[in-house]
């Protein structure tokens with residue numbers, strides 16, 4: 001293995017899911033739902049397989065899916081040309097890696113907000129580039145907020161891309177319009193490309209609005225917008241993702257993508273197109289369910305003695321382990337499955353500054369209520 005990839009040999013999600021399986025623990029570590037997506041979408045995939053949609057789809061993705069993605073983005077007031085401004089990818093993960101390979105050169109710098117989703121650092125390393133990390137800061141109400149001064153300080157003449165994930169995994173923070181406007185202003189001032197990861201775009205709660213960075217003034221021409229069907233329709237294993245943006249940037253990402261997987265997921269593409277076109281009420285139901293699950297887990301964690309932080313989106317809620325007398329989230333997370341039968345993820349592994357994040361662990365609430373209740377019951381035995 002080349003040295004620059006040595007830090008990335010195994011992911012915390014694989015480790016924790018394996019540990020949960022070995023110990024029979026309730027898995028609130030890896031974020032994936034334990035119920036299926038809309039029945040009409042599942043039927044559409046079966047129909048596609050049965051009717052021969054099993055060969056290579058077109059390089060940019062099947063036309064009905066690109067049209068459905070363009071129609072879905074209209075809700076934000078943005079129009080993308082399905083033929084030149086949309087690319088279907090093998091999940092958001094491939095889109096992020098392809099964007100890095102296509103847009104940054106060895107030696108360039110990419111700014112990430114920490115804690116960062118694990119594939120970002122690995123994708124920057126794949127491209128031979130260097131990451132510059134800006135920590136989210138804990139506001140007095142416990143929300144993890146954007147520090148615009150720290151962002152400004154992290155930008156150098158080598159900076160090429162700012163990668164922005166909102167709604168944010170692992171904190172559950174949804175970046176505010178003001179925070180995004182601050183990021184946009186710095187991108188414009190320094191002529192940077194923004195790559196956005198919006199895979200949780202439909203999962204915001206309490207009326208909190210998801211604002212795509214690419215909709216802000218000056219940003220459309222410099223933003224690569226990435227999303228995916230996995231979280232929108234409970235189909236994380238289908239790996240249908242997409243890239244939207246100006247034709248120049250999308251065709252650059254496509255140039256890299258075509259030599260990574262070329263294409264993927266043929267029969268799932270029409271099924272996701274069908275879901276985008278017809279299942280927005282189902283997604284609203286999912287959002288309501290997840291918001292109730294967030295409340296359920298938040299109350300349970302608080303009652304078990306954790307210092308629960310606010311989450312306005314995603315599958316995740318963060319908690320401070322210090323009120324229970326622990327100091328190191330990683331130690332706790334590796335101990336919990338064997339000791340009480342619950343798996344969670346330490347947030348420090350998503351950072352370059354583990355000391356700042358050592359006390360925070362992430363729990364996934366995208367699980368059936370009985371699963372959440374069982375986890376909470378077990379966590380009560382910690383106190």
Ligand code: PMP
Pocket residue numbers: 031090091092093094117165169197199227228229230236239240241
């Ligand atoms: N970005 C974030 C923030 C995620 O949490 C995930 C994991 N689900 C992904 C990207 C990967 O998305 P996909 O499964 O579509 O590759």
Ligand code: GLN
Pocket residue numbers: 011013014029030031032169
């Ligand atoms: N996105 C999921 C999470 O954050 C995990 C996906 C993966 O295992 N790579 O838990």
